[in-house]
Amino acid sequence: MTTPYQRIPILLTLSITILLHFAHCHIIDEHNDINLVELELDQKAMKQKMSQFRLYWHDITSGNPPSSLPIVKPVTKTGFGQVNMIDNPLTLGPELSSKTVGKAQGFYGLASQEELGLLMAMNFFFTTGKYNGSSITILGRNAVFDHVREMPVIGGSGLFRWARGYVQARTHDFNLKTGDATVEYTIYVMHY
Template sequence: MAALFYIFTISLLFSSVSGKLQDDFAAEIDAKVLGFRKEKLTHFRVYWHDILSGQKPTSIQIVKPPSSVLASNGFGIVSMIDNPLTVGPELKSKLVGRAQGFYALASQEELGLLMTMNFVFDEGKYNGSTITVMGRNAVLNKVREMPVIGGSGLFRFARGYVEARTHTFDLKTGDATVEYNVYVLHY
């Protein structure tokens, strides 16, 4: 009986393919087969805590450029992150996920980062879903915009953008708290 159900499900999936396979590997399918309905826009506001100091930093330098090319702004430095995402600017406020990925000092002229990270949610209906952000972060600008380039779980086929605003920055430790407003279109 299970085998019959499996065959029925597979035949249903292939019956929704419009046309035959192109070049023997690609075909258009109806998005409803995958459970996609109406697209919606969701706004999140989270606080991203980049902790370089203390016993358990959430950001660690993994690449240091050769001293012969090290610019005064740190060009070439790459740091891996596993930063807490909270609902408020205080680190002790409710944790809703983590920002996991890396950032690199990618500008020779100014303090410009290449950010590549997943916002991994572990709270409520978004538990287990991710939003992928990748783009340029001109750290000294009041507001920085970066694209949302995808996601997983509830955010499959996601697209949108984030706005980052520095909330606090400690010159002595390098620790920072950044407010992220995320605007994401998803199904």
Template structure:
């Protein structure tokens, strides 16, 4: 009995020392979901960042950055049904020779029978500075003939985990003969 009491006392002390940390990590248990402490995941104060870069959609030449996956039906005046996969350069200036900040990877599809409205699904995959390896994900409607188009930021990875915000796209240049385009993107993103 004399040896059982110190062991029992030790177990009780350990239980009271460990149990608050178990609650801190586990949070409220709901079976399949639980509430977590955001600080344990490195989520500190949320900040708003603004990025500006140029998106180069090159559909012609020896090394196009946008390739058709599904061609539009011949009876479509809006291009409805067209799908193109992209790996477009994102540069700091409007010239393709400007410094490369990353790539826009994803696809766009003509999703409107009434006007030219694209469904844009893309990741801005950064390769520059502290954002190297991080992505911002955009998913939304792009009415290409509007002067300014707004699309939502729906997430991200790396430094942009839990990101949300919006992008504004403005056509900088568009070559009607080739279909090549340069678009200025202003990205406003809330992230940790």
């Protein structure tokens, strides 16, 4: 027969075991909550949409006011190091007079010393139609003299939340005298 004092270690051990069990269950519950969140995201992934559309990007350096301004001047004769800040119109057709659907806002810089290679960092911000108030973020390399340039879509906002995909850029028109350019962008984007 055990005395009351001998039962204390047994009761203490039992109490600690019960506490650890509940603490372990709590950790498991927190872990299950995390899994439930992941499960909800996986269910949403099944409802993703693929959108494809074409826009025209107008880089106007000669306008009054221009839509593209150099904010860092080049340090070499090749132009390497120049950075332009942009607020370029996005239109449905190649003519600047066609319907404006948004703005390309951001910057591009001459990032290559050997060729005309740009680093493009910009948001295509939509101002009309179904995607009004939404944006797509593009960040990538643009080798200007390549016929087709591909850059990644790294995100978005509004109806383009969680966006990922790519764009293909093709020069539609480039004026050597003014430096103005019109570039066709075909966008392929996965979003919710």
